[in-house]
Each structure stands twice: as C-alpha cells, then as structure tokens.
Amino acid sequence: MDLPRSSLRRYFHKACLALIAASSSLIMAAPVTGATTRVQNLSGSWSFRLPHSDPAAASYAKATEWHTAQVPGHVHTDLLAHQLIADPYVGDAEAALQWIGNATWEYRLQFDLDENIQQARHQDLVFEGIDTFADIYLNGKKIATTDNAFRRWVLPAKSLLKKRQNELRLILHSPIQRLLPQVQAMPFKLAGNYPSPFGDEPRDAMTGNFARKPGYHYGWDWGPRYVSAGIWRAVKIVSYDEVFLQDFHIQQDRLNSQRAELQAKLELQADQETQIDLDLRILDPDGKQILSKNVQTQLGKGHNQLALPLYIDQPRRWYPHGMGEQALYSVRLSIRKGKKIITETTKRTGLRQVELAREKDQWGQAFGFVINGVPVFAKGANVIPFDMFPNRVKPGQIRAILQSAKEANMNMLRLWGGGYYESDAFYDMADELGLMLWQDFMFGGGVVPAYDPKFRENVIAEAREQILRLRSHPSIVLWCGNNEQETAWKDWGIGQKLTEANPIFAAHVWAGYQTLFGKDLREQVTRLGAGVPYWSSSPGNDLADRANDSNNGDKHYWDVWAGSQAIESYLSETPRFMSEFGLQAWPVQSTVDAFAPRSEQSSDSPLIRAHQKFLAGDGNQRLLHYIRANYPEPKTFADFIYLSQLMQAEGIELAALHHRSSKPRTMGSLYWQLNDVWPGASWSGIDYFGHWKALHFHARRFFAPLAVAALHDKGITRISAVSDLLQDQALEWRLRIMDVDGKVLRDERLPLTLTANSAIELAQISDAELPPASKADTTFIVAELIRDGNSIARSIAYLQASKQLALPDPLLEATIVAEADHYRLHLHATKLARAIWLDFGEHQHSLSDNALTLLPGESISLRLDSAQNLTTLRDSLRIRHLAQLQAIPAATSH
Structure with missing residues (x-):
C-alpha cells in the first residue's frame, strides 16, 4: 500500500475499527447500489385514470379512460400530455382546473421481475416520493398507505412479487377531501396561508397546513393554485442478499488548516453473522488517490454500525464562492464477501467548519455565518421551487439558475419552506459552485397541528430522512425549522385571536409548536446534522420573546411593498441579518408574450391579472404606487414592464448596499426571490424561462466583492466602501459631482486602504455642501473605486426622484x-x-x-x-x- 506523504500522514487501522452493537430496526437512508445490491427501475409503462366512482367522472368522462402516465410525474402534467386540460400556464386556465385537486386518481403499472433479482433474499419496493395520500396495492394486496410527500417509503415485497405479470396500483386521494372533514369539525380553526379564490375549499377551513405536502401547491402570492397529486419521484425494486449498506457518510471530528480528523461511518444490515472486506479509497479534489486501504471485519446479525478513523494533513477546505476554493473529496467504498462484491458506492464531500455567530454586542445579539473561522457576509436570495410540477425541472435548468446566482456574486441561497426538499443534483451543484444553503424544513407558513403526536412523529421521520440524505453536502450551513410561523403567531395577531377565542386550545397549540420546532427538530439536527447549526424559525431569535427583531436574530422586512412604505425606508432598517425583503416586477416582454397575446396586455386585462398573484391587494396597483413615487407614468404595458423592473432593481440595490455598508452589524442580505415557479409578475430576479430581469444585472454589481455605496437620504449622501475579500486592498476612491450634460462640478481622488472583510464610511455630503452650480434636477454624485487606474466599482446618487430629473436625450x-x-x-x-x-x-x-x-x-x-x-x-x-x-x-x- 502506497500513501503519498504530502497528503496523508496516517490512515485508519484495524485496531481503531469501532464495531457497535446491532439492532433490528431499519434506517430509511438512501440505499447504495452495486453488485449484489441490485435495482430495477419501475419508471416504465404506467397508466392513469380518474376512477368512475369519483364525483368528477360525470363531467370529465375522457379522463376516466386509461391513459399513459409519466413516472416520476404529476397528474396535471399527465392530463396535459393527453390534451385533457388546457396548459396551466397559458391565459387564465387556473380556475377551470381546480377540480383536479379535489379528485381521486388511479395509477397502475404491469411489469416482470428482472432475472438478476428474482432469486435475491430481499426484495424491497421503494418509492422515493408520493404526493401525498395514497393506498398502494401489489398484485391485488394493499401493502401500505402514505401521508407525506417528503418521505421515502420502503416496503418489503418478496412474498408478493412474481417473476411475470406483476401489477402495482396506487389510489391517490385528494388531500383536500381527505383532510377537510376533520378541519371543518374543529370548533376552533388553525390559521392557514392563502385561501382559495376559486371555491374549491372553504375559506375558513384551509387544509394545506395539515398536509405534509408542498405548501405552494395551494397557491401563493407569486404562483397559481394547483393542488396536484402523483408519484413525483422514482419507483424501484431494490434487492440484496445477506448484507445491505444502509448509510455511509464522512464525519468531520476536527478540522483546521493543518489537519482533518475524520471518520468513515457505515451502517449495515446483516441476516446473520458474517465476515466482510471493506476497501476504501480517498481521492483529493484533483482526482488523485491519496489513500487505499483494506479492512476485514465481522458483522453481527441485524444492524451494525462501523466507524473508521482517518486523518488528512494539510487538507484543502471548502469555502463559499469568493472566499476560496470549493474543494471536494471523493471517498470510494467497496464491500466484499470473499471474492463477491456486495456493494460499491462513492461519497463526495467538502471539508469545512460552520458556526452561527450569536454573540451579544452593542447592537443586540448577532446572527452571522462563520466558515472555517472566517466571518462571511451572506449575499444572495431566497429560492422557491423551479416549477409547479417538479418532474418538469431538468438538471440543466437548475444549473443555469445556480450558475446565474454565482455570476451575480451571490454566496448564499435560502431554500424556502413552502416548497420541497430539492433533488440531489441541486445540492451537488451548490457544493461545486460554492453557494451556501440555508435549508428550511418544509413549513411555509400558517399554523400546523404540532400538538398532535402523530403529526410530529411523521415530521420527525421526514426530517431524519432528509438530514441523512443531505448531511454530506458542505453547502448546507443551516437547518431552519420553518418560515414565518413564529412571527405569524406573535406579530400578526394569530396567537392573540386564538387565545381570545379559546385560551386553553391556544396554549395547547403553542406548546406543540415549541415541542416540534424548539425540541424535536433541533434534536434531529444536533444528532444527525454533521455539525450544521439549527434555527427554529425565520424570522426569529430562536424562540426568544420577539420574533422579528431588528437587533437580534434574522429579519423579514416587508414594510416596503406589503406595508406601502417608501423605498427609502430601507435605509432606516439595519437588521442583524436580512433574510427576506423584496419588490415585485413583471418579467421580460418575451415571457409575458408566452402566456398573453399583445392585445390582452394591459394591467386590468383578465389574462394579466391571472398572472399577478399578489392577493393582499391589487398587485398591479401596488406596482404603480411604487413606480409613481419615483418614476414617470407608464403609457403602455411595455413601459410598465420596463419601469417595474427598474423600480425593483434600484430599490433592492438601495437596500442591499445599505446592508453591506452596515457590516459587521448586519451580516446578511438575502432578497426575495431568486427564481420563478411559472411565468408571471413576482419578486424574482430571474424569470421562469431563465431570463435575467434588471434586478439580476444590478445584483452582479451591488454584490461584487469590492463595492462602493452612494446612498442619498434626507438631504445627505453617505458614501461607503465594502470589501468581502480576505486581503487588504490598496485602492483609490474617486468622487465626482456632475450634471446630466457632462459638466464636472467637482472631481477628487483619494488613496484608500480597504481592510480585508470590512466596510468603511468614506464621506457624508449634505446637499447644502454641493457646489454652487448644482441643481437638484440635473446634478448627481458618482463614487468609484479605482485600481491601477481602472474603475472597478461605481455607485450613483441622485438628489431627487427620477421623475423630477431633467434628463436630456443621451444621444446614444x-x-x-x-x-x-x-x-x-x-x-x-x-x-x-x-x-x-x-x-x-x-x-x-x-x-x-x-x-x-x-x-x-x-x-x-x-x-x-x-x-x-x-x-x-x-x-x-x-x-x-x-x-x-x-x-x-x-x-x-x-
């Protein structure tokens, strides 16, 4: 065995092998496939129908016939493929398609068992994801019911499987119809999210927060209501003989620049006592093998846990984009019994430490991320699902959006809790691109029945599976219990209203909340989450008295937009970490053309209003409110698109530069939102088809590693310089005061040593101090950072609202x-x-x-x-x- 001296000083020894006693319980981690662990994919010739017994059958007779289905998939996309419904994204089709979410659906597959697994001792039927309430039948026998779209279902099936002509059948029940009777029977209702505007569900008895299903399917203020159903992730048969690898990950015990102390941890199930050989190889980030080791060990009958220590000298650590390299090691494992390979797998991971800084200081209590000992200002956006129907999302689409985030100098994305846990490909790409991930558990809002032990048990199982699946990804730096549930209870009147109606029940509800989000999920993350910190709710201060506090914890700030406050109010809000804020805009013209003809493009058109989902008020009127505050009146819908994007881009830029200039008091700026779920008006910087709005082009500049901020408010322009780089920078900064025709009223250059990872105020200029020739409607201030004679960052401050400026024809x-x-x-x-x-x-x-x-x-x-x-x-x-x-x-x- 040859070990390169420069990379690996020590390796694990047989004597260090820890064999921990077994139990017979199975852990539902993702199985690893290989030689004697074999997989038969069951994505073949599925078919679906609306059962004749369903009340909708009389109105939709064609849907009662058997039609081919796509698995993984969704009933909406299957119906669309056979032209049984209109395109859900075009025109105003939404209202006419609500019957689908209230109907029962049947799926079936006939298949033969692959010859290479017919004699296997164990044959498990595995569903990676079913949306949501299903009865599963195999060869006429009911073998399971499901109630969680986020869980994986492993069903022993050997006794029922045949060599030929197996039939797998699923009855998918409407989540609305399944849950509505119990919700309506509650004397005191739990607050939901967005009531249906279509009458398919009572407004006072919303079911979405009782279902472990993507919350956005029930409609949100940026997407339609399509309460879909389906077999949304892979179906397969996993077979094996006497030994099965259930879980394999690399645990990081200690890490610094000199040494990484790790453990390869394995969990195996054995039918009987047996001896196996473990071959393990480690490849460095360049693909060079730095370890090759064989260990022989004895397994006991049942569940076995193995821990194999290993050490790497001078490890290459994983850093977020902009801070260092995204070093990823590969660990290849082969398990043999004699000459027979039982299984082979490769685990890829990055070596990094993550801390959540929570020190108390002169402003309150901090909230910020520290990676490998270095504080990081988080720059980025919130991510929502990429489509209403996840099976339509291709890896290339994910790659394009995440690459766009990196190109805009983002280093963090928050995966919002009203969607679903993303595909493995998403997390792999985030690892490669250096995008830190704030991962919400899937709770998007409202009040959930956490007082119900069965509900909590279901969520704990879901959390366990997802943490085990994702814990090797260095990109994940936070697990968060939920989105806005604590602030909704404390700040929006939900808790007060329920307490006034029934104080005993309200106390019961809140106690359940504290148990689930304060204890249960925290315990799962602490025990299984590979050192990643846990945060109970966003916004919050980890169950402190105040939930959305500017001086403690993370902040969601919606006084601008939802509260109709002026955009300049962003400059008066200095949080510890801004995890949500945003302004809406329409997508580019070609995207609007995809769902509405030009003749229907006006702000009051039914087709346009159908794609404007801000339901707390008239979304287009709210947009006009913000446009009119600063910009000219739009004459055409094309003007409306242009001005909405300009308003959004300049407003978010104002806020983000203020956040960055406030470092280290503020240590994060994540705007709402990065992407879109369908084509329509929203807060996104990238539209459904991947087109960059003006916001994303601006983000690339205002999130640049070196930035300058010239922010005008209340008659004063404050100029600051910001660096996220880890080395001091020798620069110049330039101040110009100009008019729109090009006359320079003042031009100064000063040397600047910009300290690593810092923000510094360079100047304050009051309007009264401007040169005498200055005029408010023609004068503007330009601040720039200069390196080697070249401008590398620029910010422009205007003295009046844009609509008051005397802008000339620029003669472009x-x-x-x-x-x-x-x-x-x-x-x-x-x-x-x-x-x-x-x-x-x-x-x-x-x-x-x-x-x-x-x-x-x-x-x-x-x-x-x-x-x-x-x-x-x-x-x-x-x-x-x-x-x-x-x-x-x-x-x-x-």
Missing part, C-alpha cells in the same frame, strides 16, 4: 460588429443615459451586461451571443432609457 450611438465566435455591441452616450435596457425582441440572445447607466461621454463594449445573423440583430435591437419616458403624459390605462 449603438453599433454591432461580428467577431470570431460572437458579436460585439458598442454603446456611446453623449449625455447621461439613465437605466438603459437592450433587447432583441423574440430573438434569443445573451448579453454580457444590461440594465446599466452610462455617464456623459462614456462608452461601453458588450459581448453579444446569438444564433441570428448580423442584419437581423441590427434590425431587431431596441434600446430603452429613462429619458424616453420623462415627457410622456399620464395615461388612464396601462
């Missing part, structure tokens, strides 16, 4: 030229060109930048990629900028 000149494998778009502005948006209509394209402002006399060269020819691109180029709208009179329709 645009040329497109062909280069080797792409095009180049050159832009020049003679005068200030505020908020440029470049578009090529229906033609697919990619621009290296957009949503930008050019100073008077400034030029920029952008890379343009497109399959179109040069003539088409030149003819289709459309340039918007704010001055085009300044002279447009108010319109009565948008």
